[in-house]
Amino acid sequence: MNSIKVIHVAVGVIVRQQQILLALRGSKQHQGGKWEFPGGKVEADETAQQALIRELYEEVAITVTQSDSLMQLEYAYPEKTVLLDIYLVTAFDGEPHGREGQPLRWVDIAELDSIELPDANQPIVQRLQQYYLAQ
Ligand SMILES: Nc1nc2c([nH]c(=O)n2[C@H]2C[C@H](O)[C@@H](COP(=O)(O)OP(=O)(O)OP(=O)(O)O)O2)c(=O)[nH]1
Ligand SMILES: [Mg+2]
Numbered sequence: 001m002n003s004i005k006v007i008h009v010a011v012g013v014i015v016r017q018q019q020i021l022l023a024l025r026g027s028k029q030h031q032g033g034k035w036e037f038p039g040g041k042v043e044a045d046e047t048a049q050q051a052l053i054r055e056l057y058e059e060v061a062i063t064v065t066q067s068d069s070l071m072q073l074e075y076a077y078p079e080k081t082v083l084l085d086i087y088l089v090t091a092f093d094g095e096p097h098g099r100e101g102q103p104l105r106w107v108d109i110a111e112l113d114s115i116e117l118p119d120a121n122q123p124i125v126q127r128l129q130q131y132y133l134a135q
Helices: 048-060 109-114 119-133
Strands: 006-016 019-024 039-041 063-076 081-093 104-108
Touching (some): 006 048, 006 063, 039 048, 048 063, 063 119, 109 119
Antiparallel strands (some): 019 104
8 A cells, every 4th residue: 555645845954154053843843842954845836945945935034045955864753754855055145033933043063963853853963963073
């Protein structure tokens, strides 16, 4: 049977001066109360990169001007399976603010592994720390 629906999500790792932007998920959302990389579901009529640009504008009011694919990962939560399409956002216009009232924070890449992120995000943190803190 092919009844498992995978939810395709575009996620932005927004980097500025060795720090990364996190947003707090609402307590009633899936994975609520955890800090996320801003992003959201890819709609039927768009590519993941288009969804990224739309979501980052809707959620944190920035216009992405440079984004590159970092990795894709699928993760099965007990209640749903997500396919995260993760982009490194290295240039953008505007100063981020939480347009939906959500708190935002900039964190050092070295600090990322001590923050409560959604369970699926562990490989992203590993990759970022390897990539930026290698030397
Ligand atoms: N944005 C985001 N979502 C993540 C991360 N890690 C992770 O497992 N997810 C999951 C949680 C959700 O099940 C899904 C993203 O859904 P979402 O709630 O952000 O979707 P959306 O912005 O389109 O929101 P909505 O309109 O459906 O409320 O992906 C992450 O770092 N960032
Ligand atoms: Mg979202």
